[in-house]
Amino acid sequence: MSLVLCLAVTGLCFSLLEKQIRRRPVFFYLFFVLLSLLSIFLPKQLTVPPLAYLVNRLLRRGVLAGAMFLWVMYAIVLPAKSRLQRVMMSLRAQIAIAASILTLSHNIAYGQHYFVLLFTNAGKLKSYELIAACFSLAMILLLLPLTVTSFQVVRRKMSAKRWKQLQRLSYLFYGLLYLHICFIYTGGLRKGKSEYLVQFALYTLLYGIYLMLRLTKAFLKKPLPTAPDYAAKRAARRRKVICLHGGISLLMLLLLLFAFRTVQAGKQGSADTAPAESTSAAESADGGSAAPESASKAGDASTTAAGAGGIAASVPDGDYEGKGVGYNGNIKVKVTVSGGKITAIEILKTDDDEEYFYDAKKKVIQEILDRQTAEVDAASGATSSSDGIMKAVKNALQQ
Template sequence: MSLVLCLAVTGLCFSLLEKQIRRRPVFFYLFFVLLSLLSIFLPKQLTVPPLAYLVNRLLRRGVLAGSMFLWVMYAIVLPQKSRLQRVMMTLRAQIAIGASILTLAHNIAYGQRYFVLLFTNAGKLKSYELIASCFSLAMILLLLPLTVTSFQVVRRKMNAKRWKQLQRFSYLFYGLLYLHICFIYTGGLRKGKSEYLVQFALYTLLYGIYLMLRLTKAFLKKPLPTAPDYAAKRAARRRKVICLHGAISLLMLLVLLFAFRTVQAGKQGSADTAQVQSTSAAESANSASSASESASKAEDTGAAPACGSGIAAAVPDGEYEGKGVGYNGNIKVKVSVACGKITAIEILKTDDDEEYFYDAKKQVVNAILEQQTTEVDAASGATSSSDGIMKAVKNALQP
């Protein structure tokens, strides 16, 4: 999984390069600026799989930034005096700044679509996309002052008490980040995608465990009275911590149960849709077969065959493959043609995000089959993916 991979790689790199990062933080920041520019300006038609995975899956989607924020969060609750805790606490500010740089680049990459629609035509956004976009804006407003004050040169000029008060807003940022992730994964969960459930469960467990550890540490920091009330107060504190852990565990269980039921409902809906599409495809095939028989009879009698009149009118019967450029890269399709009509369109490969490619696939493919043209309306919120499918179908039908 991408998040686990990022956590492992970043944790190892920070441990091995601790001294270098601490002595030359500027080079560390420049490295993440370079990665950010790569994710923003590198063409989407990537041919090298490792580079495509790094840019499309880890950078543009914010997975690498999210893993670094998790290290920033966990630094304070890791086992005391462990090497990992010492490394993360030593580099906490630098890691936070690097993660902030990547997060801003992630918002630029996705803001070109979602922020533009948010301010120009919010009605085209689904409810969960609208909420996630609003959370993103709130996080940016929090992230900017938190990042600026994380630089040592700025921190030294600030009053220590005010600096600590400002940095407490980072907890609000973490909460918004988790809620943002929840709404981002909502689309995939509602479509019955099990892989989204696994990723959502992982984020929920990581944030839930952090919340338990952080609140436990806050409880334990409070001083206890001296004897004779010490034992009683200590026992009462332990009971509170146990109740707190139980409440958070129950909340996580309810959230995961809700996500699981959402996926199950999505799978059932997808199965019903697939059945309807299968029926439609069978009807189209029967129609094509009837048209082919009519054409054969017309050919035998010397009459002109009555075939399709759309984009595939002059295309011989058969299956054709074509490519088009979507949001994150190439989209490859297989188009079936019978008697001058497109009878089926199969998506063979796509690099686009499933949460909005699904809508493009469903709407655009059905529209092309119905209207027999690639000049159809794009799916709301998935314009690039829709255009990629249309171009791929057109490319497949070209001589």
């Protein structure tokens, strides 16, 4: 998974380059500025798979930034005196600044769609998209002062007490970040996408475990009385810590069960919709028993025209592969032709965001099969993905 990969690679790089980063933090920041500019200005129509994966999957989607913030969070709760904790604590400020730079570029990349709609036509956003966008704005407002005060030159000019008070806002930022992720994945969960459930579960476990460790460490900092009450107080504290862990574990379990039920409901909804769409398509092809006679004749004429002069009318039977450009990169399809008609369209590969691509795939492919033409209406809110599918189908049949 992308998050696990980012955690492993960044953890290894920070461990190997600890001294260099501490001595020359400016070059470290400039490197991430360049990565951010790459994610903002590099065209989405990439052809080199490794570069496309880095830019589209890791940078623009904020996965790399999220992984780095996880290291910042976990630095304080890692096993005491371990090498990993020493490295992460010594680089905590630098990693936080670099992660903030990537987060801002992530917001620029996605804000072109979400923030514009939020301020111009919020009604077009789904409820979970609207909430996620509002959380993003709140996080940006928190991130700016947290990032500025993380620079040593600024920190030295502040009193230690004031700096610590300001940095406590980072816990609010972490909470909003998790909620933002939850609402982003809501669309995929409601559509029955199992891969979203796996990602949601991973983030929930990582944030839940951090919450347990952080609260436990804060709780254990409280001084215990001296004898003779020491043993009793220590046992009482241990029981409270166990209750704390149990409560957070129960909360995580409930969240995961809710996500699982949401995915199952989405799959069931998709399964119920498919037969209805097939029945509707069949009735449309027959003209509809309840439709007027003129509409029936028009439907028959349209079907005949599609069969006689459709886009695949002169294409030999077989399977054909083609590529088109979607929102985040290439879309690759396999088109099956039989008897001069397109009988099946399969998506082989896409770099587009699943929440948009799912709507485009569901609408556009069915319309192409029904009308036997690659010139169909795009799915609302997924125009680029829809155009990419249509272009891929055309490209496959023109070879």
